[in-house]
Amino acid sequence: MLDILHRQATTHAITPKQSVKDKALQIIYRGLQQPATIYHVGIQLAHSESPTGQELGAILTATHYEVNPSEVNVVLARLADSPHWEVREWVASACSVVLTNHFQSFYPTLMNWTRNPSPNVRRAVAVAVKYTAKKLDEAYAELLIDLIEPLLWDEDKYVKKNVGAFAIGDGLLKYYPKHLMNRLHRWIASDNEHVRSNMINIFSSAEGIKYIGDSVNILRILSNDQRKIVKSAFNRTMRTVKKRDPEIFLTYFGDHSFEQDK
Known part of the structure; x- marks a missing residue:
């Protein structure tokens, strides 16, 4: 065979x-x-x-x-x-x-x-959560968000690429918006730069852009973080938002200047 x-x-x-x-x-x-x-x-x-x-x-x-x-x-x-x-x-x-x-x-x-030494294995969790969110109702929302939460602190680029915009933005946010938006208000209390960059990346997804108006206060806080990882994530996200939805960008960030990544 x-x-x-x-x-x-x-x-x-x-x-x-x-x-x-x-x-x-x-x-x-x-x-x-x-x-x-x-x-x-x-x-x-x-x-x-x-x-x-x-x-x-x-x-x-x-x-x-x-x-x-x-x-x-x-x-x-x-x-x-x-x-x-x-x-x-x-x-x-x-x-x-x-x-x-x-x-x-x-x-x-x-x-x-989520604690496995291999980033490949940790990344599998993120992708599995995204696919599963499409299949299970809101009764599972909090548990699935709990499952992705440890990966917010993950420093590996391969894992991060699949967490913010992919698993959360186009996954958990799409199928459990109220639960995820509530969790964002808890995550913003973290000062960890990887948590914050992952939060920003959520809003670079097609689904995340829809919730910028509801999250503008969170994004304003994140925009003031000058650490390189956070600032780069914010600048990339703003460029994506401006390209995909110029009206939303102009409404909420028209007065914000951002730099191209060096």
């Missing part, structure tokens, strides 16, 4: 198109049917040397998490730290599948991952 899939690899990536891999998953589910059998094949694929096999294995084990939860936790943590970005993306999706369907049992695992 993997030999066939490897022949479908695209010229710009090391694995086949997603549609091809999705079709492979459908064939496996339909052909094997029994959860234990599907899980066994998933484990074999997850332990293969093939990035394509690892992607399929992550999803197969995630959708049959109940067969052996502790083994799935170990497998997903290992694959989340893959050197291949495509594998990392599929693992983040797999984590969202598990979190959505087995929230109570998998939530503590992801909370532990």
